[in-house]
Amino acid sequence: MNILAMDTSNQLLGVAIVKDGVTLGEHVMHGHRDHSVRLLPAIEQLMKETKTTPADLDRIVVGQGPGSYTGVRISMATAKTMAWALGIDVIGVSSLEALAHQGELFSGYVCPFFDARRGQVYTALYASNSDSFEQTEEIVNPLFSDWLEQLREKGEKILFLSPDIEMYRSMIIEVLGEQAVIPESAIHYARPSVLAQIGAERKADDMHQIVPNYVRMTEAESNWLKQQEQQK
Amino acid sequence: MKTSELILAIETSCDETAAAVIEGGRIIRSNIVASQIESHKRFGGVVPEIASRHHVEQITLVIEEAIQQAGIQKEELDAIAVTQGPGLIGALLVGVNAAKALAFSIGKPLIGVHHIAGHIYANRLEQEFEFPLLALVVSGGHTELVLMKEHGSFEVIGETRDDAAGEAYDKVARTLQLPYPGGPRIDKLAAEGEQSIDFPRAWLEPESYDFSFSGLKSAVINTLHNAKQKGETFAPEDVAASFQASVVDVLVGKTIRAAEAFGAKQVIVAGGVAANRGLRASLEEVFADKQANLLIPPLALCTDNAAMIGAAASILYHQEKFADLSMNARASMPL
């Protein structure tokens, strides 16, 4: 099975081609300003180098966010249109889950997160040990300080993974001390091949219905709801 | 290069998700528009983030429907066209990335189209162009006079220095507490009212073809405010009629002067405000005995749609002006 995986929901632009479980190639670029300019050229180049034609593809796996609203829409619009055009499956995978899987060899909790501005993050929690890896907390959008308090009560070691780790490193250590494990390496960036690997097993989504997981409603909608509440 | 090329066009610059198949630049094989008006109504205007979210929900559905209604297979397409700008950046990005994905997947050339070129070329779906041609483009975001001497060449001879005509309509509508979208409501009210209030006409410098509507908008707001303080009221239909008369006078006055100065053979009215009955009636009257032939497209082609993008793309297709896969959406973009 030939899989094309892509994610542009955060700073990283990632594209991978995975054939029968073997990663033929990956393309990763940092900097979220021009995902729209780079995504299709990156796909084209990678497919050329791996001698894969669009007709060879069997499924497309796309990072569904959360992250930048505009960013996640770029890969989602690309993925679902390619899936439609080629008549193949599209599978959405949480971008947090793809990042968390980089901590698969860790024993304890794995906490992936993305900065969501104003002290907030997009995050979730996974429990990892030698024979299982499962999600224990759904994707949420809390103040990071509140979230850390909640994690402290878990009592166990927690591995933090985030491209925004430097913004929050001191806060994490302040609240969790020795309980926190923060790797120093490139492991904070989700590899698109991991996305492909997760999506390889999943049931396909409806290519027309699949949308990004924004987690939050739009500001206009939440303000409107508040107004309605006040008028009651 | 064949003349009856089939182009699939996509338009997502504002609050309509649209796709169309156009044959030879002039024949509409399909024209699908998924309007979001209901979603934005309660906010009193288009909310960009909500528009972008809807585009992602609708995009493959409208493309599929456009192909199906055209009665073709996507492999029969000769090119994929898309509105590159100007417009809401988040909204444009959905269409641009979908178009790139489709062009790449089926191995067809990609064409980036200027939204205003689309509005002008909507007319070519009705009648062949004759040059020199003058286009009055009036919409929520645009008020421009564009001179065309040949296909694909656009010279902006006048544009708004502040608000677009459609913007002024929306603001005045809000002041009159009319529901969104306000433009058509003012047009309707105006037909029932009298031009009893003398609002200013911004002619600017005598030789200028530029427009300005912010002074008029303020005049309307101030007049209503002062009246209210004195305990007086104006009938909303009279306010609408007087406001519309001022807008229409300036639009028509500058258009006719430009048409004569440049010897236009055709005068095209394009954009959402072209649906305005007051504007249509006045233009028809003024141009009835003039040399230039006045063309106003049917309502469905005045408002945003993808058929017009396909029509404009046909010219670029024959000029072989193709985009590559690094094409980006552009919120503002020269014509």
Ligand SMILES: [Zn+2]
């Ligand atoms: Zn428009």
